[in-house]
Amino acid sequence: MRLTLHIWRQRNAQEKGRMVRYEVPNVNQDMSFLEMLDVLNEDLIAKGEEPVAFDHDCREGICGMCGFMINGVAHGPLRGTTVCQLHMRHFRDGQELYLEPWRARAFPVMRDLVVNRSAFDRLIAAGGFISVSTGSAPDGNAILVPKENCDRAMDAAACIGCGACVAMCPNASASLFMGAKISHLGLLPQGRPERDKRVVAMVSQSIAEKFGSCTNIGECEAVCPKEIRLEVIARMNRDFLRATWTGRGVSRDEAEQVSNNSLAESRR
Amino acid sequence: MQLDSKAPGGPIETRWDRHRFSLKLVNPANKRKHTVIVVGSGLAGGSASATLAELGYNVKCFCFQDSPRRAHSIAAQGGINAAKNYHNDGDSIYRLFYDTVKGGDFRSRESNVYRLAQISVNIIDQCVAQGVPFAREYSGYLDNRSFGGAQVSRTFYARGQTGQQLLLGAYQALERQVGAGKVQMFPRTEMLDLIVIDGKARGIVTRDLITGKIESHLADAVVLGTGGYGNIYYLSTNAKGSNATAIWRAHKRGALFANPCYTQIHPTCIPVSGEYQSKLTLMSESLRNDGRVWVPLKRGDQRPPAKIPENERDYYLERRYPSFGNLVPRDVASRNAKAVCDEGRGVGESGLAVYLDFRDAIERLGRHVIRERYGNLFDMYERITGENPYLTAMRIFPAIHYTMGGLWVDYNLMSTIPGLYVIGEANFSDHGANRLGASALMQGLADGYFVLPNTIGDYLASNKFEAIPSSHPAVREAETQVTCIARRLLETKGSRSVDSFHRELGKLMWDYCGMSRTAEGLEHALSQIPALREQFWREVRVLGNGEELNQSLEKAGRVADFFELAELMCMDALDRNESCGGHFREEYQTADGEAARDDSHYSYSAAWEFHGVGNAAELHKEPLVFEYVHPTQRSYK
Numbered sequence: 001m002r003l004t005l006h007i008w009r010q011r012n013a014q015e016k017g018r019m020v021r022y023e024v025p026n027v028n029q030d031m032s033f034l035e036m037l038d039v040l041n042e043d044l045i046a047k048g049e050e051p052v053a054f055d056h057d058c059r060e061g062i063c064g065m066c067g068f069m070i071n072g073v074a075h076g077p078l079r080g081t082t083v084c085q086l087h088m089r090h091f092r093d094g095q096e097l098y099l100e101p102w103r104a105r106a107f108p109v110m111r112d113l114v115v116n117r118s119a120f121d122r123l124i125a126a127g128g129f130i131s132v133s134t135g136s137a138p139d140g141n142a143i144l145v146p147k148e149n150c151d152r153a154m155d156a157a158a159c160i161g162c163g164a165c166v167a168m169c170p171n172a173s174a175s176l177f178m179g180a181k182i183s184h185l186g187l188l189p190q191g192r193p194e195r196d197k198r199v200v201a202m203v204s205q206s207i208a209e210k211f212g213s214c215t216n217i218g219e220c221e222a223v224c225p226k227e228i229r230l231e232v233i234a235r236m237n238r239d240f241l242r243a244t245w246t247g248r249g250v251s252r253d254e255a256e257q258v259s260n261n262s263l264a265e266s267r268r
Numbered sequence: 269m270q271l272d273s274k275a276p277g278g279p280i281e282t283r284w285d286r287h288r289f290s291l292k293l294v295n296p297a298n299k300r301k302h303t304v305i306v307v308g309s310g311l312a313g314g315s316a317s318a319t320l321a322e323l324g325y326n327v328k329c330f331c332f333q334d335s336p337r338r339a340h341s342i343a344a345q346g347g348i349n350a351a352k353n354y355h356n357d358g359d360s361i362y363r364l365f366y367d368t369v370k371g372g373d374f375r376s377r378e379s380n381v382y383r384l385a386q387i388s389v390n391i392i393d394q395c396v397a398q399g400v401p402f403a404r405e406y407s408g409y410l411d412n413r414s415f416g417g418a419q420v421s422r423t424f425y426a427r428g429q430t431g432q433q434l435l436l437g438a439y440q441a442l443e444r445q446v447g448a449g450k451v452q453m454f455p456r457t458e459m460l461d462l463i464v465i466d467g468k469a470r471g472i473v474t475r476d477l478i479t480g481k482i483e484s485h486l487a488d489a490v491v492l493g494t495g496g497y498g499n500i501y502y503l504s505t506n507a508k509g510s511n512a513t514a515i516w517r518a519h520k521r522g523a524l525f526a527n528p529c530y531t532q533i534h535p536t537c538i539p540v541s542g543e544y545q546s547k548l549t550l551m552s553e554s555l556r557n558d559g560r561v562w563v564p565l566k567r568g569d570q571r572p573p574a575k576i577p578e579n580e581r582d583y584y585l586e587r588r589y590p591s592f593g594n595l596v597p598r599d600v601a602s603r604n605a606k607a608v609c610d611e612g613r614g615v616g617e618s619g620l621a622v623y624l625d626f627r628d629a630i631e632r633l634g635r636h637v638i639r640e641r642y643g644n645l646f647d648m649y650e651r652i653t654g655e656n657p658y659l660t661a662m663r664i665f666p667a668i669h670y671t672m673g674g675l676w677v678d679y680n681l682m683s684t685i686p687g688l689y690v691i692g693e694a695n696f697s698d699h700g701a702n703r704l705g706a707s708a709l710m711q712g713l714a715d716g717y718f719v720l721p722n723t724i725g726d727y728l729a730s731n732k733f734e735a736i737p738s739s740h741p742a743v744r745e746a747e748t749q750v751t752c753i754a755r756r757l758l759e760t761k762g763s764r765s766v767d768s769f770h771r772e773l774g775k776l777m778w779d780y781c782g783m784s785r786t787a788e789g790l791e792h793a794l795s796q797i798p799a800l801r802e803q804f805w806r807e808v809r810v811l812g813n814g815e816e817l818n819q820s821l822e823k824a825g826r827v828a829d830f831f832e833l834a835e836l837m838c839m840d841a842l843d844r845n846e847s848c849g850g851h852f853r854e855e856y857q858t859a860d861g862e863a864a865r866d867d868s869h870y871s872y873s874a875a876w877e878f879h880g881v882g883n884a885a886e887l888h889k890e891p892l893v894f895e896y897v898h899p900t901q902r903s904y905k
Contacts, residue, residue, distance in 0.1 A: 012816060030653070034546065050812050058342065058507040059547045063340070085652070120335065121337075134441075141409050157436065190398070
């Protein structure tokens, strides 16, 4: 089949970008979306034009490196699927597709479809962990975890950190991403001791990174390739209220400040 | 060069303890005066960075991806072995050690393997404490399963995403240290050379993949945890970015490369569908528990599988291996698939696939049972191929999956360059000629969490480290070298893309240095590779410039290294006149077609020394001694 692509081309973070039109004449329906872009790039190189830059690595839907908007939808039309696992049989001959990078203040565009998502790493560095140094762990079976909690923790831990949730959210909020980590760790007994400190630290970091606040729209859940549910945001909010109202894990002043910042941010 | 493995003698149970006691310690106040560079952020590199920082060292960690969490360890599905014996089914450290030495076809170092088995139990504890959501039973206790033909249940797992969860555990430990200011993280930064001063590894040269800036980083020791080189075949189950550049350039600086020809093929991957294919997707081996493997009896039979009657099908594994049937080990299953395709009986458009059929299992157990067991795999198959495996037989084909070879290291995980440590898949240490399922994760984490952080202290405590100015001639020389390679690639301005060369090299390697090898084929490959490499340097087209994000330039540098490594792999395969583990030489097989090892001549690790591109590498042998597990021939009949 034949496709018409409009792709966002931008040389670097400083220069302005624009949409450029490309024709891809021989698309095989068994190709993945990224393989279709590989073919386009080979053609561009043959013509002496610079190939389209896009992030990708495992091409199995698990590393979280790939992702862009296809006709305004993060990772394209198929639910629960990253672009690397999206195959061309879900498109039709003659279709026109618009490819854009993730758009969010916290994710600046580096080139074409490549964005900088290191803000996600800083959210984890702020508190998305359990403080246990190597060697100090008790026997694995000394910590019992009810199967149901473990399964729910695993549901949340399946997050691949691709950033589709932020890209799709009108507020560019990282709540689904943070909620997933806070739920994963908070549902396990090992993660309970740091629960209050963790949520306050991560939420204040997300404000510093210019992620927006959650207003319960649900676009994030709809595009999440791992189908992480909004429930994780509710859990995060509950933890956040508990920590800031009771001053657990943080000093009262600090808690008040984070709370105010977060309110101010959501009104802005 | 005399290879000293530094493996301790005496009773194997106490070797690691005695060795650890003999190592010098760095006093806590002095640890913060040392800086260690770690390249790679997967299970090995990530866990090492976190642990070294916890101990008090300053760590600089580098990865080419946009975040340390992307490393390809994340894609491991099955699980991680540990000799916990939680099931009281007769498992023990000794049994895991025994299985691993035997599974490696008696080509690994006993001391290392025993240590790996010992540490396996600590890994599980550490990961549980970090919050890795391993599968649980209703009682809340950890669940286990048996995996890869093991007779005991020692595999811990987190659904089909064990690698992801273990990596996230290590990544979170790493980020905790980034937050604490003990680790400085350099994402989207690729190591392009090793700086060796006075015979010691003292730093690396990197390229910032966003700005193109070439920079040097100096330290007291360098650790490489940069994974395997399976991508040399172009099509493999590795991530697209996985590469050999870090270990290869360290090899060119003097680190010996051991057993490069040991590669592992995974039998159940989704076959190639066309020229545009960019990678191969693995499906869990567990599928072979219920699926039956077959091809048509007649060559070139084009009928759809359901139209081929029972008496015109050849269930070749069940026919040749009546006692193991479809459950023969990975290498045996893979070679047989290739053999039937070579006979012209392969299926699908390309003729490079065999059927994996669930028709009988569905009839016997019902569709719902099959869905329960394999539902997610069936969905994945359907997503990729567009065919419904409940209705028609799956098509599968073997693919390159893991490389057991890597830089040679001693018992301390130090390479032949003092101060250069190599951990995880990047080294050659623990799997011999074949790796058992669920052992890669175990080795990466054992090296990173428990072995390296102990052994590196001995080196740091027993050496003096003068400060090195960035104007040092060795630093300048390495930087110039890196800049020259990039410039040459950009200025060649040829007519062929990097990928087209990579595909051609991959095909050559797959045909002659893949699942089965012959002296004739390897010699042919050795005559072709240099010509293709020269053509690459004459005709490659890399557009854009070096001072920006340039993905073609990144790829070109990695493929250039693959061309050199390819030659060494073929040389090693040609030198090893026996069949063992993942290395099958057609000339060396038993009367009934099984691998024939030659212990009297080849019971050694082959460590190769670099003598310049195009010159023959020099072979050094580390003899292998088996005091505990005595070599036997494997049989699956």
